[in-house]
Amino acid sequence: MKKTDMIVIGGGVSGMISAIAAAKRGKKVTLLRYGLGAFEIGGGLIDIMAHPQDKKVCSTIKHSMDKIGEEHPYRKLGLPAIEEAVQFFLELSKEENFAYEGSTEKLHWVPTAVGTMKPTGLHTKTFNGQILKDADTIYLVDFKGLKDYYAKLTEKNLRKIFGEDKAYKVVTVDPHMEEAVGGRDIMIMDIARWLDTPEGLAECSKQLKHLVKANAAIVFPQVLGTKPDYTVYETLKAELQCELTETLSIPPSAAGMRLSEMLHNCARKYGVKIIENAKVIDSIVEDDVCEAVVVSGVGKEHTYYGEQFVLATGGFYGSGLDVLGVKKINEPIFDLPINFATNTEKWGNLELFSEEKQPFAMAGIQVDSKMHPLNHKGEQILKNVFVVGRNLSGYDFAFEKSGNGVALASAHQVATAVVGVEQNV
Amino acid sequence: MSDQKINLPDCCIACTACITACPVTAATQEFRGPKLVGPAQSRLQFAENDTEASLDYCSNCKNCEIACPSGVPISTLNMLARAKYYETHSHSQRDEMMGHPEKLAKLITKLPFGAFFANTGMEIGRPMGIIKAMGMADQRPLPKYASETFISMFKNKKQPASDKKIVFFPGCVINYNEPQVGLDFVDVMNKNGYQVLVEEGFVCCGSPLLTTGYLAEAKENAQKNTSLIKKWVDKGYPVLTVCTSCSLMLKQEYQELFEDEIPHMEKNAKHIFDAAEFLEFLYQKGELNENFGEVNHTFIYHAPCHLRAQGIGLPALELLSLVPGVEVTDAGAGCCGISGNYGYKVENYDRSMKIGKNLFDTIKASKVETVLTDCGTCRAQIAHGTNTETMHPISILAKSYKK
Numbered sequence: 001m002k003k004t005d006m007i008v009i010g011g012g013v014s015g016m017i018s019a020i021a022a023a024k025r026g027k028k029v030t031l032l033r034y035g036l037g038a039f040e041i042g043g044g045l046i047d048i049m050a051h052p053q054d055k056k057v058c059s060t061i062k063h064s065m066d067k068i069g070e071e072h073p074y075r076k077l078g079l080p081a082i083e084e085a086v087q088f089f090l091e092l093s094k095e096e097n098f099a100y101e102g103s104t105e106k107l108h109w110v111p112t113a114v115g116t117m118k119p120t121g122l123h124t125k126t127f128n129g130q131i132l133k134d135a136d137t138i139y140l141v142d143f144k145g146l147k148d149y150y151a152k153l154t155e156k157n158l159r160k161i162f163g164e165d166k167a168y169k170v171v172t173v174d175p176h177m178e179e180a181v182g183g184r185d186i187m188i189m190d191i192a193r194w195l196d197t198p199e200g201l202a203e204c205s206k207q208l209k210h211l212v213k214a215n216a217a218i219v220f221p222q223v224l225g226t227k228p229d230y231t232v233y234e235t236l237k238a239e240l241q242c243e244l245t246e247t248l249s250i251p252p253s254a255a256g257m258r259l260s261e262m263l264h265n266c267a268r269k270y271g272v273k274i275i276e277n278a279k280v281i282d283s284i285v286e287d288d289v290c291e292a293v294v295v296s297g298v299g300k301e302h303t304y305y306g307e308q309f310v311l312a313t314g315g316f317y318g319s320g321l322d323v324l325g326v327k328k329i330n331e332p333i334f335d336l337p338i339n340f341a342t343n344t345e346k347w348g349n350l351e352l353f354s355e356e357k358q359p360f361a362m363a364g365i366q367v368d369s370k371m372h373p374l375n376h377k378g379e380q381i382l383k384n385v386f387v388v389g390r391n392l393s394g395y396d397f398a399f400e401k402s403g404n405g406v407a408l409a410s411a412h413q414v415a416t417a418v419v420g421v422e423q424n425v
Numbered sequence: 426m427s428d429q430k431i432n433l434p435d436c437c438i439a440c441t442a443c444i445t446a447c448p449v450t451a452a453t454q455e456f457r458g459p460k461l462v463g464p465a466q467s468r469l470q471f472a473e474n475d476t477e478a479s480l481d482y483c484s485n486c487k488n489c490e491i492a493c494p495s496g497v498p499i500s501t502l503n504m505l506a507r508a509k510y511y512e513t514h515s516h517s518q519r520d521e522m523m524g525h526p527e528k529l530a531k532l533i534t535k536l537p538f539g540a541f542f543a544n545t546g547m548e549i550g551r552p553m554g555i556i557k558a559m560g561m562a563d564q565r566p567l568p569k570y571a572s573e574t575f576i577s578m579f580k581n582k583k584q585p586a587s588d589k590k591i592v593f594f595p596g597c598v599i600n601y602n603e604p605q606v607g608l609d610f611v612d613v614m615n616k617n618g619y620q621v622l623v624e625e626g627f628v629c630c631g632s633p634l635l636t637t638g639y640l641a642e643a644k645e646n647a648q649k650n651t652s653l654i655k656k657w658v659d660k661g662y663p664v665l666t667v668c669t670s671c672s673l674m675l676k677q678e679y680q681e682l683f684e685d686e687i688p689h690m691e692k693n694a695k696h697i698f699d700a701a702e703f704l705e706f707l708y709q710k711g712e713l714n715e716n717f718g719e720v721n722h723t724f725i726y727h728a729p730c731h732l733r734a735q736g737i738g739l740p741a742l743e744l745l746s747l748v749p750g751v752e753v754t755d756a757g758a759g760c761c762g763i764s765g766n767y768g769y770k771v772e773n774y775d776r777s778m779k780i781g782k783n784l785f786d787t788i789k790a791s792k793v794e795t796v797l798t799d800c801g802t803c804r805a806q807i808a809h810g811t812n813t814e815t816m817h818p819i820s821i822l823a824k825s826y827k828k
Binding site for chain 2: 036226299
């Protein structure tokens with residue numbers, strides 16, 4: 001059977017990035033995906049690190065490498081590899097005319113839908129908390145009929161953070177979505193799609209011109225388009241002569257859709273072969289080398305042969321890790337050993353917003369510096385298999401705010417390793 | 426497969442991926458969206474008349490299922506809910522007609538010059554308002570009937586005999602509307618050393634019956650086809666189609682809809698192939714006849730949603746890239762909007778065209794003269810939406826082998 005250079009299992013952030021990074025360097029890549037990944041939940045930001053130890057300390061990865069455990073994927077990778085990955089992503093997004101900003105050394109703060117502030121790493125220009133600090137007047141835009149966004153609440157909490165000496169004003173735009181009466185509630189995605197259209201953008205801009213004065217800061221819900229470009233942002237910014245920011249919001253996230261499409265466009269551009277609706281259920285392994293993976297398929301199984309394999313199946317959420325009982329976790333494709341990073345007997349803390357990282361969240365697959373899976377003795381098991389993203393052990397992405405950062409850095413490392421392997425042969 | 430056939434609304438984790446992927450949701454605010462109409466409503470069906478009013482908007486295009494990370498058969502749940510509704514409600518005359526394209530075609534092709542009069546009638550009927558009065562969109566042409574069916578033409582087709590045989594499931598579009606595609610398919614298989622057999626007992630796969638709410642009749646068709654397919658599978662012959670909606674129905678939807686009601690479906694499905702899937706598999710094994718002649722032409726390829734749902738990638742695109750002189754790009758512009766008979770209904774026409782707009786714009790901007798796609802109704806929609814010639818990819822392979 002014909003073999004491809006690299007087979008990536010999973011189409012979320014880590015799968016897409018490893019596929020793109022390898023394809024960009026000339027590898028033939030096939031990506032097997034089942035579902036759209038967590039883009040619509042993830043919100044389109046690349047959180048790198050905010051809480052290395054506890055909730056009291058808020059720090060970037062550059063200033064906290066010594067604070068995170070030895071089992072943390074970032075410790076395996078090392079800071080230079082993380083920084084290279086960040087650089088790769090910033091350049092990739094720039095090439096796509098949807099440049100992200102940010103770094104490993106400075107936290108960037110973005111407003112949430114309820115008016116609190118959240119730290120992140122890499123972000124689009126449309127998320128910018130700084131403008132709220134600098135402005136004398138803050139407008140909060142609401143849309144008539146929009147569900148799950150309460151500009152009054154956003155205003156109330158932003159006042160607490162940015163002080164009462166600024167002027168705050170809620171303004172409402174009417175998107176004329178009469179169809180929604182008796183139909184579907186208007187979601188943020190619907191407004192974003194309205195603004196994708198030239199007519200919607202012109203109408204919104206026209207209404208806002210009557211409602212806001214220039215040189216202010218404007219807070220939008222996450223509606224500045226669903227496409228990976230800055231058309232909506234730049235147009236409104238220029239027309240209204242104001243600084244703009246979006247807020248984070250509940251799913252489906254328009255910013256997640258932008259990131260998803262941007263990565264999809266890159267993958268197509270570099271010739272990544274994407275097989276949709278392909279659930280990998282098994283692997284064919286000879287000694288310590290994987291020959292192929294098996295897709296359950298529609299009606300029949302399909303076998304994909306390759307030289308290198310990347311496991312990017314997304315942990316518990318993406319069925320990359322199956323929970324079979326208390327502390328019984330299974331990795332269904334290669335049956336890789338699961339590592340519990342902590343020695344605690346506790347499976348989890350009862351508090352949802354606990355002050356400690358959750359032991360269950362730290363469970364995953366232990367790897368070496370190239371992201372090859374290891375057994376409990378720390379020995380390499382499969383020579384041509386790599387693990388990226390949430391399947392890795394030793395970190396709690398939700399607590400740390402490090403999910404997409406680990407996905408990006410581990411994925412980029414794998415692409416580098418795969419290209420290196422080939423060059424050595 | 427066995428763990429994800431049907432009735433899995435509780436596997437929905439409400440991640441909203443389906444909402445972002447649904448082309449109907451993007452086109453209208455009147456549709457409540459796949460998550461609510463599919464899994465959420467399935468959990469909430471307590472009373473018989475507890476039907477979601479916007480269920481009619483679902484086109485069964487399957488983009489929600491492609492997007493779902495949890496294997497929830499969202500659109501199939503919708504089709505089951507639609508069937509349940511029609512258990513206690515009667516169908517319109519229009520749906521009676523649109524759900525039964527095979528019945529209609531059989532009637533027409535049996536009459537002397539039936540196809541000619543039917544085609545002429547459709548042409549005359551449009552300006553006279555008859556088509557619209559029947560509840561069908563009169564802005565687009567209805568599929569034309571061929572003067573001779575594929576089955577009839579096949580009987581006169583000479584093939585080299587071979588021990589390697591496959592059985593062809595032509596489907597309604599190929600048999601009644603585009604028989605040449607079926608003949609091209611036979612040529613391509615012959616060039617690869619296969620003799621093609623046609624099972625005349627096959628009936629419509631049942632896809633139009635399902636989407637129009639005739640579940641009981643779809644089941645009858647499934648029973649007939651399944652037992653015939655079993656007969657050939659037992660002889661060791663694979664069953665191939667050139668229509669991606671037929672193959673999806675035969676491979677997957679039968680099992681989802683009629684699990685435990687019809688025997689042999691699961692085993693059959695392992696031997697049912699889309700034509701390009703089969704040929705690409707030969708290529709992977711190094712068994713494809715790669716003596717392709719040059720075809721100097723630039724194409725855009727559109728992947729039908731029902732192909733993307735099959736988890737086999739875009740095999741036709743892979744094959745086309747082997748043909749010297751062929752320049753082909755994947756449109757990658759989403760659903761064309763037709764979804765079988767959906768876009769032919771008068772109330773769906775505008776929405777259907779709105780859904781397809783992104784694809785139409787992509788095709789128009791490319792300035793190519795020919796669009797390739799594996800699905801018959803996609804071909805009709807693209808031709809209508811872009812004024813561009815459309816072809817089945819198998820016809821390009823056939824042409825290439827002849828050179």
